[in-house]
Amino acid sequence: MSARSGGLDRFILDVPDFPEPGIVFKDITPLLADANARRAAIEALADPYRDLRVNAVFGIESRGFLFGVGVADSLGCSFVPVRKPGKLPRKTEVAAYDLEYGSDALHVHVDAVAAGANVLVVDDVLATGGTAAAAVELCSSLGAEVVGISVLIELIDLNAGAKLAPPVTSIIKV
16 A cells, blocks of 8 residues: 555455456445545545646546546546547547557547647556556647546556656555
């Protein structure tokens, strides 16, 4: 547990061998069920960015939506859903990324933010960094500036935070 976590790590359950053998899934549903813990997590995700004039929060599908909307509310800015293919109804910008077994892509509407906007990327877990890097690429393709990546949990053994620019803020490091 990091000092920043404020004890929130006790609300995260490890589920071994889910969704496949060898994976330890980080279950955030106990944190979501507790109003005080959920509120504390959202504020911890938002706090480092209060003075950066964030115009929009990009929340990565799907668990990034759960925190991203609250962070956007806390920062007084817009929320932009970053979606998987086929989920957005209008013209989108696309960023592809590699997975352990294959590839995927993220989409945002082409008019999601204005050029020059300050964007904060929010997600629940940072593992290999592929989805976060794709979200940063989407921001850049729209002419926006990513001021940071804020995640609830960072899997530090994978070292993705050190490979990403802009800087990553993680509340719980495991």
